[in-house]
Amino acid sequence: EADIYQTPRYLVIGTGKKITLECSQTMGHDKMYWYQQDPGMELHLIHYSYGVNSTEKGDLSSESTVSRIRTEHFPLTLESARPSHTSQYLCASSDIRGPYNEQFFGPGTRLTVL
Amino acid sequence: DAKTTQPTSMDCAEGRAANLPCNHSTISGNEYVYWYRQIHSQGPQYIIHGLKNNETNEMASLIITEDRKSSTLILPHATLRDTAVYYCMENGNEKLTFGTGTRLTIIP
Numbered sequence: 001e002a003d004i005y006q007t008p009r010y011l012v013i014g015t016g017k018k019i020t021l022e023c024s025q026t027m028g029h030d031k032m033y034w035y036q037q038d039p040g041m042e043l044h045l046i047h048y049s050y051g052v053n054s055t056e057k058g059d060l061s062s063e064s065t066v067s068r069i070r071t072e073h074f075p076l077t078l079e080s081a082r083p084s085h086t087s088q089y090l091c092a093s094s095d096i097r098g099p100y101n102e103q104f105f106g107p108g109t110r111l112t113v114l
Numbered sequence: 115d116a117k118t119t120q121p122t123s124m125d126c127a128e129g130r131a132a133n134l135p136c137n138h139s140t141i142s143g144n145e146y147v148y149w150y151r152q153i154h155s156q157g158p159q160y161i162i163h164g165l166k167n168n169e170t171n172e173m174a175s176l177i178i179t180e181d182r183k184s185s186t187l188i189l190p191h192a193t194l195r196d197t198a199v200y201y202c203m204e205n206g207n208e209k210l211t212f213g214t215g216t217r218l219t220i221i222p
Contacts, residue, residue: 035212043158043212059211090157101148101205105157 002007003027006091013081014114021076021109023091030096032074034058034066037088051072052098068075081113115134117141118202125218134216136202139183141209147178149206150212151198158201158212161187192220 003026010093013019025032033059036049045058049068063085064078078085088110092103119137126132149161157182162169162176164185171174175188189196201215 016156037155039155042214043152045209045211048209059209088155101146101210102160102163103150103158103210105159108155108157 004091004093004104004106006109008109009107010110010112012112012114015079015080016081019057019078019081019111021078021089021091021111023074023106024072025070025074025093025104025106027095027104028071029093029104030066030070030071030103031094033094034064034074034076034090035090036062037090037108039088043090047076063073069082081111083113086111086113115125117204117211118199120200120202120213120215120216121198122214123219124169125219125221126189126192127221128194129191132192132196132218134187134189134202135184136187136198137184138202141182141204145204147182148152148201148203148210149176150203151172152201152212152215153195153198161200163189192218194222196220196221 005024007022030051032049035043036046037043044060046062047066049055064076088108090108091106094103117140146163148163150158152158161188164176178185197220199217
């Protein structure tokens with residue numbers, strides 16, 4: 001089993017609130033990722049990181065921000081939540097070594113902004 | 115945008131082999147073919163990957179055509195728990211691009 005954790009699993013919050021979605025992994029992976037997925041739709045990469053102090057924007061533009069101060073921790077923050085941010089957010093990690101890219105996913109955070 | 119093409123949905127009888135096709139006609143020489151699946155909005159789960167040769171693991175087999183333009187994922191004895199969306203992707207760097215996948219339904 002992959003050891004990657006996301007909290008909270010479900011979050012219902014009002015418009016304008018600041019929120020932070022937590023993601024932690026205990027596998028020592030250098031690469032970490034955030035994906036956004038609307039119900040029944042595709043996953044879209046919104047942020048990724050190669051390691052500590054590295055953050056990159058993904059393929060889908062997002063108003064969220066991320067930080068990578070520790071290898072095991074990759075939190076995602078929304079400064080002012082809006083209903084358009086309602087979605088599922090999935091975190092993943094992978095090992096930087098080797099020629100291929102097996103990503104391990106967390107269980108996701110389902111965010112609802114009222 | 116995803117560069118692979120998969121059928122939108124498929125059904126398979128429980129206990130039979132499920133064969134999921136994927137076209138990746140633009141794949142380049144150093145790109146791997148990856149398969150993941152997602153069960154009911156859980157986080158996607160890695161299944162298998164390959165470059166040129168056919169591959170097999172405890173979950174599935176991957177058959178890649180000689181020209182590498184298509185592949186087939188085989189679940190040898192499908193169970194109800196294999197009902198999921200299956201994604202085929204080509205990848206040569208850190209990023210995976212998920213398309214719409216194939217929704218596989220295992221019929222009792």
